Amino acid sequence: xxxxxxxxxVETRQLTKRFGKFTAVDNxxxxxxxxxxxxLLGPNGSGKTTTIKILCxxxxxxxxxxxxxxxxxxxxxxxxxxxxxxxxxxxxxxxTVHENIELFGEIYGMARTAISKxxxxxxxxxxxxxxxxxxxxxxxxxxxxxxSLICSLLHNxxxxxxxxxxxxxxPELRASFWDYFNALRARGITIIITTxxxxxxxxxxxxxxxxxxxxxxxxxxxxxxTLAGTKSLEDAFLVLAGRGTGRGIC
Amino acid sequence: xxxxxxxxxxxxxDVKVIVVNSDEGVYDPRSNxxxxxxEMITSNLDRDTLxxxxxxxxxxxxxxxxxxxxxxxxxxxxxxTQDVMMKMQGGPSPGNAAITIRADKGNVNIAxxxxxxxxxxxxxxxxxxxxxxxxxIVDSPVYGENAEFIDFxxxxxxxxxxxxxxxxxxxxxxxxxxxxxxxxxxxASPIQGSEIVAGYALAFxxxxxxxxxxxxxxxxxxxxIIIVGNPVLAFLVIALLAIVSVxxxxxxxxxxxxxxxxxxFLPLIVLPTFLLAGIFWPxxxxxxxxxxxxxxxxxxxxx
Numbered sequence: 001x002x003x004x005x006x007x008x009x010v011e012t013r014q015l016t017k018r019f020g021k022f023t024a025v026d027n028x029x030x031x032x033x034x035x036x037x038x039x040l041l042g043p044n045g046s047g048k049t050t051t052i053k054i055l056c057x058x059x060x061x062x063x064x065x066x067x068x069x070x071x072x073x074x075x076x077x078x079x080x081x082x083x084x085x086x087x088x089x090x091x092x093x094x095x096t097v098h099e100n101i102e103l104f105g106e107i108y109g110m111a112r113t114a115i116s117k118x119x120x121x122x123x124x125x126x127x128x129x130x131x132x133x134x135x136x137x138x139x140x141x142x143x144x145x146x147x148s149l150i151c152s153l154l155h156n157x158x159x160x161x162x163x164x165x166x167x168x169x170x171p172e173l174r175a176s177f178w179d180y181f182n183a184l185r186a187r188g189i190t191i192i193i194t195t196x197x198x199x200x201x202x203x204x205x206x207x208x209x210x211x212x213x214x215x216x217x218x219x220x221x222x223x224x225x226t227l228a229g230t231k232s233l234e235d236a237f238l239v240l241a242g243r244g245t246g247r248g249i250c
Numbered sequence: 251x252x253x254x255x256x257x258x259x260x261x262x263x264d265v266k267v268i269v270v271n272s273d274e275g276v277y278d279p280r281s282n283x284x285x286x287x288x289e290m291i292t293s294n295l296d297r298d299t300l301x302x303x304x305x306x307x308x309x310x311x312x313x314x315x316x317x318x319x320x321x322x323x324x325x326x327x328x329x330x331t332q333d334v335m336m337k338m339q340g341g342p343s344p345g346n347a348a349i350t351i352r353a354d355k356g357n358v359n360i361a362x363x364x365x366x367x368x369x370x371x372x373x374x375x376x377x378x379x380x381x382x383x384x385x386x387i388v389d390s391p392v393y394g395e396n397a398e399f400i401d402f403x404x405x406x407x408x409x410x411x412x413x414x415x416x417x418x419x420x421x422x423x424x425x426x427x428x429x430x431x432x433x434x435x436x437x438a439s440p441i442q443g444s445e446i447v448a449g450y451a452l453a454f455x456x457x458x459x460x461x462x463x464x465x466x467x468x469x470x471x472x473x474x475i476i477i478v479g480n481p482v483l484a485f486l487v488i489a490l491l492a493i494v495s496v497x498x499x500x501x502x503x504x505x506x507x508x509x510x511x512x513x514x515f516l517p518l519i520v521l522p523t524f525l526l527a528g529i530f531w532p533x534x535x536x537x538x539x540x541x542x543x544x545x546x547x548x549x550x551x552x553x
Binding site: 053056057058076078080082084086087088089090091092093104107108109153 | 430431432434435436485
């Protein structure tokens with residue numbers, strides 16, 4: 001049991017979120033190991049963003065529970081160990097890259113020296129050193145996404161929750177992002193990423209297919225295609241979604 | 251349209267005045283009783299326009315006007331009737347056959363309504379006794395001597411500018427935090443929601459107070475508006491309005507998901523406030539049933 005707690009980064013039990021009569025997340029059971037890149041895949045409205053928002057404490061579940069890094073989702077000790085990158089760039093456009101980084105570092109209670117050290121390292125890692133003193137409003141959309149990722153990583157989180165980080169990003173930058181994510185995974189960071197780009201799922205160590213708030217399949221990308229008997233994940237999703245309530249856990 | 255009609259269609263009414271009547275009257279051989287012109291004039295005052303209270307002391311009545319508890323003190327001297335009668339008979343008048351009105355002219359419209367009411371009551375009384383009398387009205391304002399319409403108008407505009415700018419700035423900034431995702435990022439961090447609101451309130455209140463100081467300086471230095479009381483108190487009144495406006499902006503932002511929704515609050519909240527705050531038209535001219543819900547800050551500033 002203790003071994004489980006050390007190994008499991010995120011666990012949800014019967015997690016449900018309703019908005020009036022609409023059920024956004026329906027009895028979701030997830031178990032995500034530490035050091036994994038877990039992809040939550042599904043079309044728009046399948047409950048991906050709602051799940052991420054519950055995990056980072058922005059929303060309360062209607063029923064069920066979410067355990068993050070051994071604690072309750074949204075708990076003060078947990079949020080300081082979690083990095084969250086929203087779908088929007090979520091930066092102050094009038095501030096420079098450095099000022100945004102400094103602000104979010106201070107919000108996470110980091111000392112000036114620690115912020116400075118993390119900023120230097122991350123700007124090098126994300127290849128933005130040249131733009132440190134540029135105002136965010138003057139940066140391209142891709143660069144803003146990269147700054148946003150830096151702000152999520154600044155406090156060295158154990159868990160990174162990324163809500164559609166590659167939406168509206170060109171293929172070259174998307175490839176760079178996945179390089180960053182793999183490098184972060186190599187450092188031991190657990191990443192949960194939502195996307196509706198099925199081709200991105202191959203970068204994940206494990207994926208969960210969501211449809212109408214329910215998990216319809218889970219496993220490695222290869223496991224899921226094998227289960228559906230298809231060559232691509234896109235076809236796999238269509239086949240598995242067509243099975244209605246049928247659910248395959250590999 | 252309804253609010254516009256409500257704001258601009260009424261007459262000034264329910265203006266609290268204190269009548270200090272020291273007049274002893276004179277013996278009237280025709281009625282074999284006492285003739286008291288001051289009582290007749292008082293009874294002829296328009297009770298719709300004026301909310302009349304009786305006072306016994308001129309100083310206390312003047313103090314009430316100074317403290318904003320009444321709009322005017324109407325003072326009849328001790329030998330008022332006697333002096334009037336002597337003047338009517340062409341005799342010497344050692345006293346003064348005059349009614350003194352000590353009004354708060356911070357609101358010119360209301361002060362004018364009080365003076366007009368007294369003049370009308372005086373004329374009516376003269377008609378009743380069938381004589382023309384030499385009564386005069388001494389206009390001796392407590393506040394706002396030589397006040398003009400701009401002295402009435404500019405404080406209202408200052409208050410409204412602070413209200414509009416601060417509410418709108420806070421509302422749009424908070425909604426902007428929501429639409430560009432920074433609010434989610436902040437809420438997913440270790441800081442509490444209450445800390446975010448407190449930070450916003452503090453920052454925008456400071457901005458509001460700077461605006462207040464600038465507007466008040468422009469009002470007094472450029473437009474020469476009369477400030478009889480303490481300018482620091484006038485500043486504090488506007489600063490308080492700025493803090494309240496920030497809070498209103500934050501409250502409204504919770505009901506708006508996008509900037510386009512936020513802008514819709516302008517006609518719903520800001521415009522009625524603008525019309526019903528007594529900026530153009532005295533609050534006393536707005537129907538009594540709405541008055542408890544009105545914004546009195548403008549009136550506080552006119553002193």
